[in-house]
C-alpha cells in the first residue's frame with residue numbers, strides 16, 4: 001500500500017457503483033416503516049395541495065357565474081382544510097425523516113468506527129490520521145441532507161408528478177403536452193453534465209480530506225511548530241490546502257449553478273408557451289378551453305415544474321453524496337489483514353515462552369526489515385533488545401503481539417502458532433507499553449483501569465503503589481480522580497510512564513513488552529521506577545527495548561540487533577567477554593554512566 005501525505009489526493013480504489021447503492025439501501029431498509037409513513041404523509045399533503053387549483057376552477061367556472069354563495073363558502077372551507085392538512089403532514093414528515101436520517105448516519109458511523117478499531121497498524125501507518133477522521137465525521141454528516149430530504153423528496157416528488165400529470169391530463173390533454181415540451185431537453189442536459197459533476201465532487205472530497213489531514217497534523221505537531229517558529233510556513237501550507245479546497249468547491253458548485261438556470265429557463269419557456277397557446281385558444285376559440293381551465297393549468301404547471309426541478313436538484317445531491325459514499329464504503333471495505341483465521345482457537349492461559357523460527361518481515365514489499373530471526377525464550381525469561389536506531393527492535397516486539405503478520409517463518413507462544421489463535425486471547429495475556437505512552441482523556445483511575453476493566457479501586461491503588469506512582473497521584477488536585485487530557489498533556493512524560501506501568505501491572509500479563517523511554521525520569525524517580533519495574537517484570541516473560549543500563553544488565557539475555565538480524569545474544573557478562581558489537585556499544589554509551597552512577 002502506497003503511503004499518502006496531506007498534500008497528495010487519495011486514489012479511489014472503487015468508484016461508486018450499483019453495489020454501493022445496494023449497500024446504502026441496506027442501511028435504509030430497516031427504516032422502511034417510517035419511510036412508508038412519511039411517503040403516505042407526503043401523498044396526503046400533495047393531494048391536499050393539488051385540490052386547491054381544482055377547487056379554484058370550480059369557483060371561477062361554476063360557483064361565481066351561478067352566484068352560489070353557499071357553494072363558494074364550502075370551497076373556501078375546503079381550501080382551508082386542504083392547506084391545514086398539508087402543513088400538518090409536512091411537519092410530521094420533517095420530524096420523522098430527521099430522526100430516520102440521524103439513525104442511518106449513526107449506524108453508518110458506528111460501522112466505520114468499529115471497522116477502524118479492527119484495522120491493522122499498517123492501515124494507520126500509511127495515511128494521515130486526519131484523512132481517516134474526516135470519513136467518520138464529515139463525510140458521513142454530508143449524507144444528512146440526502147437522507148433527511150433527498151430520498152423522501154424524490155419519492156414524494158415522483159408521486160406528486162404522477163398525480164399532477166393525471167390531474168392535468170384529466171383537465172386538458174393538449175395543454176398538458178405543451179407543458180411538458182421542455183422536459184426532454186432538461187433530461188439530455190442533466191446526463192451530459194453528469195460526468196463532469198462526478199469528477200468535480202470527487203475532487204472536493206479529496207481536497208477536503210487533504211485540508212483536514214493538514215489541520216490534524218499541525219495540531220499534533222503544534223509544539224514543534226512553535227519551538228521552531230514555523231508558524232509562517234505552516235500558514236502558507238495551510239492556505240495552499242485551503243485554497244485548493246475552495247477552488248474545487250467553487251468548480252463543483254459552478255456546475256450546480258449552471259443546472260439551476262437551465263431548468264429555470266426551460267420551465268419558464270414552457271410556461272410562456274402555455275400562456276401563449278392557452279390565451280390564443282381562449283381568444284380565437286380554435287380549441288375550446290374555459291378561463292377556469294387556463295387558471296388551473298397555470299397553477300398546475302408551476303407544480304409540475306417544481307418537482308422536476310427538485311428531482312434535478314436531487315440528482316446533484318446524489319452525485320455529491322456519491323463522492324463521499326465511495327470513500328465511506330472504501331473504509332468499510334478495507335481488509336482486516338491481521339485477523340482471526342476461520343478455525344482460530346483461544347490460546348489457553350500461557351506460561352509465556354516465545355519462539356521465533358526463521359522470521360522474515362517487511363512493512364513494504366521488497367524492503368525486508370527482519371531477516372531470519374531465530375530465538376527461543378523460556379517462560380519467565382527477561383530479554384533486553386539493544387542495537388542502533390532503526391535496526392528492528394520495535395518491529396520484533398510488535399510481531400509478538402501480532403500487530404503485523406509476518407511474511408516468512410513462524411512465531412510460537414507456549415508452542416501455539418500465533419497465526420492460529422484468536423487475537424483477543426493472545427493480546428489479553430500480554431502487556432504492551434509503547435515508548436509513546438498514550439493517556440486517554442478521563443481520570444487517572446480510568447486510565448489505569450484500561451488494563452483491566454473490572455478492576456476494583458483497591459486493586460488500582462495497589463498497582464499504582466507497586467510501580468511507585470501512588471505518591472505523585474496523591475499529590476495531584478483530586479488524587480486518582482484527577483482529570484487528565486488526551487495524551488496526558490497535564491502529566492510529565494515520567495508520570496505518564498508510571499501510569500502505564502500501573503496499567504500493565506493491573507492486567508497481570510504473562511508476557512510483558514516494553515519499549516523503554518530513553519530519558520524522561522529524574523534520577524530519584526528512576527531509582528524508584530526501577531524498583532517498580534523489577535516488580536512488574538518479576539515472574540514474567542519480558543521483552544524490553546532497553547536504553548537504561550540497569551534494565552540491560554538485569555536482563556537474563558541481551559539480543560543485539562543490527563540490520564534486522566540478531567547478531568549477538570547472551571548475558572551482559574558473556575557479551576562483554578565476546579568483545580563484539582555489544583561490547584563496543586557498552587564502552588561508548590554506558591561506560592561513563594557506569595562509572596558515574598552506582599547501580
Ligand SMILES: Nc1ncnc2c1ncn2[C@@H]1O[C@H](COP(=O)(O)OP(=O)(O)OP(=O)(O)O)[C@@H](O)[C@H]1O
Pocket residue numbers: 125363364369387388389390391392393394395396545
Ligand atoms: N510502519 C512502518 N512502515 C514502514 N517502515 C517502518 C515502519 N516502522 C518502522 N519502519 C522501518 O523499519 C526499520 C526498523 O524500525 P524499528 O522501529 O523496528 O527500529 P528500532 O530498532 O526500534 O529503532 P529505534 O531504536 O530508533 O526505536 C526502520 O528502518 C524503519 O524505518
